[in-house]
Amino acid sequence: MIKIYAPASIGNLNVGFDVLGAAISPIDGSLLGDCITIQSSKKFELKVLGSFKNDLPKNELDNIVWKCWNYFCKKINKKINIKITLEKNMPIGSGLGSSACSIVAALIAINNFLKKPLQNSELLILMGKLEGIISGEIHYDNVAPCYLGGLQLIINQKKYLSEKIPNFTNWxxxxxxxxxxxxxxxxxxxxxxxxxxxxxxxxxxxxxxxxxxxxxxxxxxxxxxxxxxxxxxxxxxxxxxxxxxxxxxxxxxxxxxxxxxxxxxxxxxxxxxxxxxxxxxxxxxxxxxxxxxxxxxxxxxxxxxxxxxx
The missing domain is CATH 3.30.70.890 (GHMP kinase, C-terminal domain)
Known part of the structure; x- marks a missing residue:
């Protein structure tokens, strides 16, 4: 079994529309983000928990975590039988990277569970693609900081998709x-x-x-x-x-x-x-x-x- 937590994020930061994003964590030590747990199974299963589970689509095929599993299977050309549990702790449509939390946690969890068949750069590209399904356009200003942490500058070039830049630690x-x-x-x-x-x-x-x-x-x-x-x-x-x-x-x-x-x-x-x-x-x-x-x-x-x- 493996459990991955993905933190909330702030996109744009006023000055950087679609090119700046920052991962955030409460100073009280609590978690602000979604969690994905993966276990072995004889068939694919998706279970949803959390405060905002009722806001998710009723049809499993419309759930972004199902889409993450489906795209990952296509990427490695193999159907994976696993049980995925999503703890949906982030409100949907909140502007705090809710979909990015689910996408990032799901893809990392699947990749780690399978002993990392995809490299970090491949994962980030896949995260951006899935984020685009939600928003209508591929953009990385939530998935990149959620995945990599810190304050991220989205460059979107082959070898430089996103780069961490210094942040003010006293803010x-x-x-x-x-x-x-x-x-x-x-x-x-x-x-x-x-x-x-x-x-x-x-x-x-x-x-x-x-x-x-x-x-x-x-x-x-x-x-x-x-x-x-x-x-x-x-x-x-x-x-x-x-x-x-x-x-x-x-x-x-x-x-x-x-x-x-x-x-x-x-x-x-x-x-x-x-x-x-x-x-x-x-x-x-x-x-x-x-x-x-x-x-x-x-x-x-x-x-x-x-x-x-x-």
């Missing part, structure tokens, strides 16, 4: 899921097909400056450049109370605030634990649909990524 990342769902495809379809030359130039300046600031350890510059010119102006209509909540978060002194991935989750950054708690309360009181369904977590960058757990 606390507060993430809040308001208890509603937004599909990735819905959030992508709302974006314009074309952007002005001025927007493209400024976006390039911000992204290049952020990468520079990350390598030179200039925290102030990095946080200043974390501006979303590509998605946030168009996606706020999907996020009730986002603008008001962000304004309050920035007013109390957060370094940055934005939409996590496609939303509806949001993130904020601070260096101060007391401020992180204050930001958590702002999110709960101003952004949640109700205080029962949503959650807020104070996190740090997860530098490990997906791993085997007991």
């Amino acid at each position: 606390l990342w507060i993430v809040g899921w308001p208890g509603i769902k937004i599909s990735t495809s819905q959030a992508r379809n709302i974006l314009p097909k074309k952007y002005s030359k001025e927007t493209c130039i400024q976006h390039s300046k911000n992204l290049a400056g952020f990468i520079h600031a990350s390598y030179t350890k200039n925290s102030k510059l990095a946080s200043t450049l974390m501006q979303d010119l590509i998605a946030e102006p168009y996606r706020t209509c999907l996020l009730p109370n986002f603008i008001k909540t962000k304004k309050k978060i920035i007013e109390v002194g957060a370094l940055s605030c934005g939409i996590s991935g496609s939303g509806p989750s949001i993130f904020a950054i601070t260096k101060n634990t007391d401020m992180a708690v204050k930001i958590s309360e702002i999110i709960k009181n101003n952004y949640f649909k109700n205080k029962i369904d949503g959650f807020v977590k104070i996190c740090k960058i997860d530098t490990i990524g997906a791993r085997e757990i007991g």
Whole structure:
């Protein structure tokens, strides 16, 4: 038997649409992500547990974990009889890499169980392909950090698919899921097909400056450049109370605030634990649909990524 945990992630980070992503873990030591357990079996079986199991498709063939198994079998040209148990702990359509958690954990678990017939690069390509089934486009800004950990820059070249870049270890990342769902495809379809030359130039300046600031350890510059010119102006209509909540978060002194991935989750950054708690309360009181369904977590960058757990 083998059990793999894959952590939640924040895509885009405001400044890096589709090219930046960060794996995150709560500072209290709890797990924020999905788990996959694999056992020997005489036939293929898929069992689903976890807080959000009822949000998954009822038809097994529509489950992304079944698709992971099916694609893996095709990749190695062999049908694998195993029992897979998915612990679906991440809300679907949350903007925290929920589908990536399931995909990454499933593919790593299958590969490890079979004594690693696929190399890491092959696995990552397969992860991106399966993520594309969910979102409508292949992108790696959730699967790469979820798999490899840390802050990942997506380059998407043959030998350089994704590269880990330095992160600010004293940053606390507060993430809040308001208890509603937004599909990735819905959030992508709302974006314009074309952007002005001025927007493209400024976006390039911000992204290049952020990468520079990350390598030179200039925290102030990095946080200043974390501006979303590509998605946030168009996606706020999907996020009730986002603008008001962000304004309050920035007013109390957060370094940055934005939409996590496609939303509806949001993130904020601070260096101060007391401020992180204050930001958590702002999110709960101003952004949640109700205080029962949503959650807020104070996190740090997860530098490990997906791993085997007991």
